[in-house]
Amino acid sequence: MFGLNKIIPVEPNINFLGLRRNFLIFSILAILISIGLLSIKGLNLGIDFKGGTLIEVSTKNTSIGELREILSSSYSDVSLQEFGNENIILIRLQNKSNQESIETVNSVKNLIQDKVVEFRRSEFVGPTISSELLFRGFQAVSFALIAILIYIWLRFEWQFGFGAVVALTHDVLFTLGLLSILNVEFSLATIAAILTIAGYSINDTVVIFDRVRENLRKYKKLELVDLFNLSVNNTLSRTIMTSLTTLLALVSLFTFGGEVIRPFALTMIIGVIIGTYSSVFIAVPTLLIFKFRPQDEDD
Amino acid sequence: MKNYPIWKSFTAVSLVLLGIIFAIPSIIYDENSENWFLKNKINLGLDLQGGSYLLLEVQLDVLYKEELDNFVDSVRLISRGQAVKIEKINIQENEVVVFFSNKEKIKDIRDSFFQMYRGVTLQINNNKLSIKLNDEYRKIIQDSAIKQSLEIVRKRIDESGTKEPLIQRSGKKRILLQLPGVKDPERIKDLLGKTAKLTFHIVDNDNVSALQNNLAPFGKIIVPDMYNENTKYLLDKRAVVGGENLVDAKGSFDQTEGHAVSFRFDTEGAQKFGKVTTNNIGKNLAVVLDGVVITAPRINSAITGGSGIITGNFNAQEASDLAVLLRAGALPAPLEIVEERSVGAGLGADSIAAGQIAAIIGMVLVCIFMILIYGTFGALANVSLIVNLFIIISLLGTIGATLTLPGIAGIVLTIGMAVDANVLIFERIKEESLKETKVYQIVKNGFDRAMSTILDANITTLIAAVLLFAFGSGPIRGFSITLSLGVIASMFTALMLTNFLVYMYLSFANKKELKL
Numbered sequence: 001m002f003g004l005n006k007i008i009p010v011e012p013n014i015n016f017l018g019l020r021r022n023f024l025i026f027s028i029l030a031i032l033i034s035i036g037l038l039s040i041k042g043l044n045l046g047i048d049f050k051g052g053t054l055i056e057v058s059t060k061n062t063s064i065g066e067l068r069e070i071l072s073s074s075y076s077d078v079s080l081q082e083f084g085n086e087n088i089i090l091i092r093l094q095n096k097s098n099q100e101s102i103e104t105v106n107s108v109k110n111l112i113q114d115k116v117v118e119f120r121r122s123e124f125v126g127p128t129i130s131s132e133l134l135f136r137g138f139q140a141v142s143f144a145l146i147a148i149l150i151y152i153w154l155r156f157e158w159q160f161g162f163g164a165v166v167a168l169t170h171d172v173l174f175t176l177g178l179l180s181i182l183n184v185e186f187s188l189a190t191i192a193a194i195l196t197i198a199g200y201s202i203n204d205t206v207v208i209f210d211r212v213r214e215n216l217r218k219y220k221k222l223e224l225v226d227l228f229n230l231s232v233n234n235t236l237s238r239t240i241m242t243s244l245t246t247l248l249a250l251v252s253l254f255t256f257g258g259e260v261i262r263p264f265a266l267t268m269i270i271g272v273i274i275g276t277y278s279s280v281f282i283a284v285p286t287l288l289i290f291k292f293r294p295q296d297e298d299d
Numbered sequence: 300m301k302n303y304p305i306w307k308s309f310t311a312v313s314l315v316l317l318g319i320i321f322a323i324p325s326i327i328y329d330e331n332s333e334n335w336f337l338k339n340k341i342n343l344g345l346d347l348q349g350g351s352y353l354l355l356e357v358q359l360d361v362l363y364k365e366e367l368d369n370f371v372d373s374v375r376l377i378s379r380g381q382a383v384k385i386e387k388i389n390i391q392e393n394e395v396v397v398f399f400s401n402k403e404k405i406k407d408i409r410d411s412f413f414q415m416y417r418g419v420t421l422q423i424n425n426n427k428l429s430i431k432l433n434d435e436y437r438k439i440i441q442d443s444a445i446k447q448s449l450e451i452v453r454k455r456i457d458e459s460g461t462k463e464p465l466i467q468r469s470g471k472k473r474i475l476l477q478l479p480g481v482k483d484p485e486r487i488k489d490l491l492g493k494t495a496k497l498t499f500h501i502v503d504n505d506n507v508s509a510l511q512n513n514l515a516p517f518g519k520i521i522v523p524d525m526y527n528e529n530t531k532y533l534l535d536k537r538a539v540v541g542g543e544n545l546v547d548a549k550g551s552f553d554q555t556e557g558h559a560v561s562f563r564f565d566t567e568g569a570q571k572f573g574k575v576t577t578n579n580i581g582k583n584l585a586v587v588l589d590g591v592v593i594t595a596p597r598i599n600s601a602i603t604g605g606s607g608i609i610t611g612n613f614n615a616q617e618a619s620d621l622a623v624l625l626r627a628g629a630l631p632a633p634l635e636i637v638e639e640r641s642v643g644a645g646l647g648a649d650s651i652a653a654g655q656i657a658a659i660i661g662m663v664l665v666c667i668f669m670i671l672i673y674g675t676f677g678a679l680a681n682v683s684l685i686v687n688l689f690i691i692i693s694l695l696g697t698i699g700a701t702l703t704l705p706g707i708a709g710i711v712l713t714i715g716m717a718v719d720a721n722v723l724i725f726e727r728i729k730e731e732s733l734k735e736t737k738v739y740q741i742v743k744n745g746f747d748r749a750m751s752t753i754l755d756a757n758i759t760t761l762i763a764a765v766l767l768f769a770f771g772s773g774p775i776r777g778f779s780i781t782l783s784l785g786v787i788a789s790m791f792t793a794l795m796l797t798n799f800l801v802y803m804y805l806s807f808a809n810k811k812e813l814k815l
Contacts, residue, residue: 056646102636106485120646126637129354133772140770147762155755189705192767192775196712196782199763203756207723210752238726241672242719245665249715252661253708258653260646261708268712 012233016280017225017288023281027170034177041180046187047123049137051130053093053105056083056120057112064089070111075104084259088120137191141172144195148202152209159290160209164202167283171201174278175271185263193267200246201275204239205283211235212284216292224292228284243276302739303802311799314791315686321693339696344703345477346774347651349644351484353476354469355491355634357448362440362632363393363432370395370416370430372536375517377411386426395430402426441472444631449474452634454627455490474634484641494589494633495624497542500534501575502583502595509533525591526612532592534585539575544568548626550619556610558618562625569605577601588621654707661714662688669718673725679800680721683792687717690788691781700784703777713785719756720793724749728813738805738813746798753793757786 047054059067064080067089071078077094093104105122125133145168152161172194179186211231219227247269254265324332324340332338345352367390374397378385384400399405405428409421412430418439420431445468452474456464465477481487503509503519510533515521518537524530544564551561564572576584576598585595586609593611613621666684669677691710695702728745735741764786767779805813 058645102488102639105639118643118645121642122639123641124636124639128356129638136770136772140766143770144763144766147766148759151759151762188772188775189708189778192705192771192778195763195767196760199760200716202759202763203719206755206759207752210755234730235726237729238719238722241722241726242716245668245718245722246712246715248664248668249661249711252664253657253711255657256653256660257657257708257711258650258704260650261653261704264705264708 012236014233014236015229016232017229017285020281020285020288024285027174027278027282030177031170031173034173034180037177037180038173043176043180043186044183046185047092047125047130048188049130049134049186051125051127053108054121054123055091055105055108056088056122057091057116058088058118058120059115060087060117062115067091067112067115070115071108074107074111088259133188137188140191141194141198144198145169145172148198152202152206156209156213157292159287159292160213162290163283163286164205164209166286167205167278168198168201170278170282171197171271171275174274175267178270178274179267182266184266187263189261189264190267193264193271196268197271197275200272201278204242204276204279207238208232208235208279208284212287224288228287232280232284239276239280243272246272303799303806307795308799311795314690314795318686318690318693321697322689325692325696339699341692341695342699342701343647343651344701344706344774344777345479345640346642346704347647347702347707348479349482349642349647350477350479351481351487351641352639352773353478353484353488353491353636354638355452355474355476356637357441357444357472357474357631358633358635359437359441359444359472362444363437366432366440367395370412370419371397373415374408374412374428374430377408380411381408383408393432397428397430399426399428445472445474447631448634451628451630452476452491455623456487458623458627459487459490461487473637480644481641482643484639488636488639490620490623491634491636493624494630495542495621495627496589496629497545497625498538498587499540499572499575500536500538500585500587501579502585503533503535504583506533522585522587522590522592525588525593532585532595534587534592538587539584540564540568540571542625542629544571545625548622550615550622551608552615553608553610556608558613558615559608559610560613560618560622560625561606561608563606566605569603572605572607573601573603577603650704650707654704654711658688658707658711658714661711665714665718669721675804676725676728676801679804680718680725680793680797682800683721683797684714684717686796687785687788687792688714690792691784694784694788695781700780701777702781703774705774706777706781709778709781710785713782713789716760717785717789717792720749720753720789721797723753723756724793724797732813736812738810739802741813742801742805746794750794753790757790760786 064082064086068078068080071080071091075093079092081090081092082088083090091108093108102124105124109119109122145165148168149161149165152164175194175197179190184190208231211234212228215222215227215231215234219230222230250265250269250272254262254269257265321339324337327337328340329337332340371388371390374388374395375385378399381404383404385397386400387398389396399408402425405423405426409423409428413419413421418433418436420433422429422431449466449468453466456466456476456478461478461481463479465475467475469475478484478487506516506519509516509519510521510531513521513531515533518535520534520536522532522534524532544567546563546565548560548562551559553559580598580600583595583597586593593609609621662684666681669680669684671677673680688710691713694700724745727749728741731741731744731748735744761783764779764783768776768783771779
């Protein structure tokens with residue numbers, strides 16, 4: 001019989017909370033570095049948010065160098081990049097006025113017509129649209145954080161909501177910082193990934209908080225630190241299991257899902273790892289700020 | 300098993316059956332099926348089936364400016380009638396300010412003006428009349444412009460032979476176009492790029508100095524030639540007749556003139572055209588399209604039949620495209636393309652293939668992992684997981700949702716996340732098995748205790764998905780749809796189907812003790 005779950009003891013007893021200071025320092029450093037990176041280096045904004053023109057072509061017997069030569073004589077701001085394999089090339093052009101950009105697409109297509117087997121896609125995002133999309137992305141993420149906070153508030157006590165939002169903000173900033181270091185393209189799909197990470201991370205946190213609440217009722221005499229530790233341990237195998245299955249699916253998406261979806265999958269993988277970490281090491285310790293039992297104050 | 304409620308078994312079994320049955324149309328995927336059942340298949344988004352997405356913005360500023368020009372003309376006409384001299388006219392962004400030489404009749408002028416343009420804000424200050432384009436007036440212009448533009452765009456797209464286009468208003472001043480299967484949107488963009496405002500004007504050949512000074516007197520305009528910018532015509536500003544009176548236009552071939560567009564007027568147009576040509580024999584009649592003169596032939600005789608041809612240096616395609624534009628009618632204002640996303644069928648097919656592989660491999664990995672960890676229970680959860688996938692597919696098909704590339708990513712992601720509910724239940728069962736000894740009690744407690752956690756955990760994911768739907772656009776919405784459906788379906792399959800399977804298993808295997 002299989003049943004490898006016996007590897008993880010039914011009632012593990014790992015002192016997670018004892019390590020909280022180390023992890024807190026690690027996370028604070030990570031967040032500070034992330035903020036620094038975001039303000040200095042920034043994100044690798046794709047055309048969704050920066051605006052511009054993107055053309056994906058498949059070629060045969062034509063190197064990226066040849067195409068670059070043809071195009072750079074007409075356009076100074078053109079950039080070319082292999083996409084997945086050497087026969088598929090992405091051509092990017094900076095934004096101009098709407099009308100000009102549309103004409104650019106046409107003339108680029110005409111210039112390289114005979115070197116290209118297929119124009120796989122062409123995208124153009126005008127300057128007004130890109131700033132709107134960026135604004136809406138921000139709106140979506142902020143509203144999601146607020147809505148989740150309100151939900152946790154309603155279902156738990158407000159202290160839990162605070163812990164959850166601290167963890168969430170941590171996840172979002174940390175993930176953005178890593179995206180900046182890794183130079184992953186930041187697109188509409190990345191916003192979707194970040195919102196999903198928020199949902200996922202909070203899901204993890206909620207499961208542990210649920211247990212904290214249950215244990216608070218069950219063990220009235222237990223020290224809070226021990227009680228939190230117990231709760232994390234109770235839910236540990238679930239936390240690990242769900243993260244692993246989600247990661248399995250995401251790694252499959254990253255490896256086989258195609259070039260276009262890869263940045264999304266990568267962002268999600270980073271986010272799931274950070275989200276799982278933060279549920280245990282950030283969200284729960286944050287609860288220690290609060291006194292959950294009136295009698296604690298009497299002691 | 301004796302005590303397992305019948306309704307629960309029934310729900311679990313029908314969940315499986317319905318899920319599988321309604322997934323059939325999407326799995327067979329017969330594109331052109333007319334069968335009522337097979338029609339319930341998933342719609343593929345433009346990024347998967349190939350096609351063009353265009354977002355057009357109506358250039359309202361042009362319209363506002365035009366309206367201000369109309370104000371000026373009308374004020375001139377009125378004050379001329381009242382014999383009041385105008386000293387100066389200032390045209391600002393939103394406002395026309397007219398300075399009269401005296402203020403005696405200014406109130407009368409204001410009143411006559413108001414008769415023509417109700418809703419504008421008029422203000423008198425000494426000898427100054429200011430006419431303001433207020434917000435309501437702008438909104439009226441805006442709404443009617445969008446409505447007209449939508450109609451014209453629809454006609455032009457229909458004429459172009461695109462099948463199943465989606466044309467809808469988006470926001471205050473935009474029009475969204477989805478053109479499935481259109482690989483090369485250049486021709487569509489050409490068709491939409493022209494306003495196609497056609498008017499006929501009498502040419503003024505007498506006033507030579509006006510043309511020389513490039514200064515049109517009141518009531519006249521100077522218009523360049525279509526083919527040679529330096530050739531200019533002095534025309535009556537008032538059009539004799541316009542494109543709105545056309546009932547038909549076709550590309551045609553004329554022995555002497557080459558490719559041309561033949562047209563026919565409606566009764567009103569034919570009458571106007573007949574009258575003007577009768578009264579102006581010997582003069583030239585200019586055909587003006589979007590601010591340039593296509594041709595200006597001499598009127599040799601009265602044309603009363605209500606039909607004619609427009610000649611120019613057209614080739615066959617240009618003549619037939621112009622005919623399409625004339626048939627569809629003029630746009631009230633130019634359209635500007637502000638966003639375009641076109642995907643070729645090749646990339647779409649690649650994306651589908653890659654998505655399928657990723658989903659299958661993800662599924663296999665998760666299933667193997669579940670069996671490794673939970674043994675038989677893992678296998679039961681896998682059955683739920685597979686049914687879950689069928690349910691997502693059948694729901695997408697029956698509600699007619701659109702599957703996009705991010706949508707496929709959502710499905711693969713849910714494969715990983717869907718087992719969560721099962722994991723929560725199994726972990727609870729594991730804990731309960733330390734306290735309880737009765738097998739059925741353990742399982743019952745496990746499911747009951749896991750329930751509220753499952754709800755809490757999934758609702759937060761749903762919140763994120765719903766907000767994504769509200770703020771996201773096209774393809775991203777596809778992601779939020781599959782993610783939401785996946786999360787909801789996973790709750791149902793875990794609580795109904797896994798529950799049923801676990802009880803079935805325990806009862807058939809006749810388990811006396813439970814070690815998970």
